[in-house]
Amino acid sequence: MSTFFLxxxxxxxxxxxxxxxxxxxxxxxxxxxxxxxxxxVACHVVVARRTDAPWAMAFRMYLYLxxxxxxVRVFFRFVFGGAxxxxxxxxxxxxxxxxxxxxxxxxxxxSAESVLGxxxxxxxxxxxxxxxxxxxxxxxxxxxLKAMPPxxxxxxxxxxxxxxxxxxLAESTLRVRRARRLRGGDHRKRFKAxxxxxxxxxxxxxxxxxxxxxxxxxRGYGRAALVRAQERVATGALMIVGLIGVCVGxxxxxxxxxxxFLAAPVLFSGIAIAMVGFRFAGKRVRRTRYRPDRWQPAEFxxxxxxxxxxxxxxxxxxVDPTNLNPSLITLSWPLLSWxxxxxxxxxxxxxxxxxxxxxxxxxxxxxxxVPA
Numbered sequence: 001m002s003t004f005f006l007x008x009x010x011x012x013x014x015x016x017x018x019x020x021x022x023x024x025x026x027x028x029x030x031x032x033x034x035x036x037x038x039x040x041v042a043c044h045v046v047v048a049r050r051t052d053a054p055w056a057m058a059f060r061m062y063l064y065l066x067x068x069x070x071x072v073r074v075f076f077r078f079v080f081g082g083a084x085x086x087x088x089x090x091x092x093x094x095x096x097x098x099x100x101x102x103x104x105x106x107x108x109x110x111s112a113e114s115v116l117g118x119x120x121x122x123x124x125x126x127x128x129x130x131x132x133x134x135x136x137x138x139x140x141x142x143x144x145l146k147a148m149p150p151x152x153x154x155x156x157x158x159x160x161x162x163x164x165x166x167x168x169l170a171e172s173t174l175r176v177r178r179a180r181r182l183r184g185g186d187h188r189k190r191f192k193a194x195x196x197x198x199x200x201x202x203x204x205x206x207x208x209x210x211x212x213x214x215x216x217x218x219r220g221y222g223r224a225a226l227v228r229a230q231e232r233v234a235t236g237a238l239m240i241v242g243l244i245g246v247c248v249g250x251x252x253x254x255x256x257x258x259x260x261f262l263a264a265p266v267l268f269s270g271i272a273i274a275m276v277g278f279r280f281a282g283k284r285v286r287r288t289r290y291r292p293d294r295w296q297p298a299e300f301x302x303x304x305x306x307x308x309x310x311x312x313x314x315x316x317x318x319v320d321p322t323n324l325n326p327s328l329i330t331l332s333w334p335l336l337s338w339x340x341x342x343x344x345x346x347x348x349x350x351x352x353x354x355x356x357x358x359x360x361x362x363x364x365x366x367x368x369x370v371p372a
Contacts, residue, residue, distance in 0.1 A: 006355055007355055007356050007357065007358050008355050008357070008358055009051075009140060009143070009358055010138075010298060010299055010302060010354060010355070010357075011143075011293045011294075011295055011299045012138075012139030012140055012141070012143050012144035013139075013144070013299075013303075014295070014298075014299035014300075014302040014303045015134075015135050015138040015139040015302065016135045016139055016144070017302075017303040017306055017307065018045075018135070018302050018303055018305060018306030018307075018347070019042070019131045019132060019134050019135030019138075019306065020131075020135070020306065020310075021303075021305075021307045021308070021309050021347070022038055022041070022042060022131040022134075022306055022309055022310075022347050023127075023128045023131040023132060024310040024313075024314070025038060025310045025313035025314075025343070025344065025347075026038050026127040026128050026131060027124065027128060028310075028313045028314055028317045028324060029124070029313060029324035029325065029340070030120035030121065030124055030324070030325050030326065031323065031324050031325065031326055031334050031335075031336065031340075032119070032120060032123055032326075032334055033334055033336045033341075034313075034336070034340055034341065034344055035124055035127045036123075037341065037344045037345070038127050038130075038131070038309075038344055038347070039066075039126075039127055039130050041344060041345065041347040041348045042130055042131055042133075042134040042347070043063075043130075043134075044348055044351055045134065045138070045347070045348060045350050045351045046059050046134050046137050046138060048350075048351040049138060049350060049351060049354060049356065049357060050137050050138055050357070051358075053140065055136055055137060055139075055140070055141060056137045056138070057137075057174070058133075058136070058137065059133055059134065059136075059137035062130050062132070062133025062134075062136075062137075063130060063133070065126075065129055065133075066126030066127070066129050067126070069122050069125050069126040069129065070119065070122035070123055070126050071122075072122070073118045073119070073121055073122030073125070074115060074119055074122060076118065077110065077114050077115050078090070078092070078107070078110055078115075079106065079107065080104065080105060080106065084111060084113060084114045084117070086111065086113075087111050087112040087113060087331060088109050088111050088112075089110060089111065089112045089115070090109070090110040091108075091109050091110075092107040092108060092109070092110065093107060093108075094106065094107050094108035094109075095107055112331060113328045113329070113331065116326075116328060116331070117328050120326070120328075143293060146293070172200075172201045172204040172208075173201050175204070176200045176201050176204065179200075234280065235277055235280040236277075238273055238274070238276055238277030238280065239274060239277035239278075241270075241273050242270050242271070242272075242273035242274025242275070242276075242277055243270070243274060244270065245266050245267070245269050245270020245271075245273060245274075246267060246270040246271060246274060247270075248262060248266050248267075248270070249264070249265075249266040249267025249268070249269075249270055249271075252266065252267070253267060298353070298354050298355055301349065301350070301354065302349075302350045302353075302354050305346050305347055305348075305349040305350055305353075306347060308343070308346045308347075309343055309344055309346050309347045311343075312339065312340060312342075312344075312346070313340055313343055313344070316337070316339055316340045316343070320337070322335070323335050323336070323337045323340065324340060
């Protein structure tokens with residue numbers, strides 16, 4: 001434990017497990033106090049443990065996106081009618097629609113219950129987006145690509161490149177705006193300067209994508225080992241059978257009327273078969289790792305804190321759902337219990353029990369692949 005708090009970068013999968021735990025917890029409630037607490041916990045951990053990397057600087061963009069999501073959801077309740085409730089707060093002229101658009105209303109009476117329903121749903125979705133943005137701000141996408149299993153190598157490459165686009169656009173925007181200020185550009189005229197910023201930003205992002213593609217191609221990315229046709233067929237069959245078993249097992253677990261022998265036995269059998277297929281699929285990718293990332297106690301603490309938040313909210317929503325989902329029939333202030341609140345605060349433990357990140361150095365090398 002003497003090296004527990006030494007400065008180092010945590011395994012990116014630990015940050016993603018922590019963020020996904022918070023996102024799952026947010027999906028279990030519409031209580032605005034709990035959702036705002038989850039957002040505050042995510043912001044606190046990001047501020048305490050993020051670096052100066054481009055992907056970390058883009059976290060505020062996710063906060064802006066969350067605010068837009070909430071605004072749009074509430075705005076739609078005004079546009080498409082929100083009279084589900086007895087407390088009418090606004091009366092707008094309703095626009096008549098043809099018969100083929102039956103069931104759709106444009107404007108009309110707006111009730112407080114409908115507006116609050118849109119606010120709660122939008123806040124829940126925005127909280128989940130902020131949680132994913134926190135993972136993107138704390139986890140190094142290059143190290144995450146290096147830690148991908150061989151079977152998910154191609155899919156993981158596409159997903160991680162897609163996740164890094166948003167931070168790269170934010171970094172390009174900051175760099176272009178800084179260059180305009182150095183050249184004496186008027187940064188106060190934001191809308192007039194938009195056309196002068198968007199083209200350099202897109203050009204810079206395209207150039208960086210081409211450089212990344214050339215770098216990955218020079219390291220052998222996308223090359224796979226030669227596999228016999230029989231092995232490909234066997235691997236594909238194992239994957240399909242395993243996924244079908246997982247789907248049937250999950251459905252049987254969620255549906256109480258389904259026979260129990262189709263629930264847990266089929267689910268675990270499907271997972272086992274799929275793992276065997278993953279094992280065979282990973283043999284097509286031959287690669288070596290330079291300084292592989294190891295899971296240490298700090299990684300387990302970070303992952304367990306996020307999973308603990310999800311478990312507490314999942315259990316509380318099953319035992320007492322009224323505190324997690326405020327009533328929209330009888331308007332009242334949302335209640336807040338100590339159990340879910342303390343469960344959400346578990347997510348703030350990484351800000352105290354995880355090592356601070358290392359000072360920024362040159363980018364770590366990507367995973368090396370040995371061409372077959």
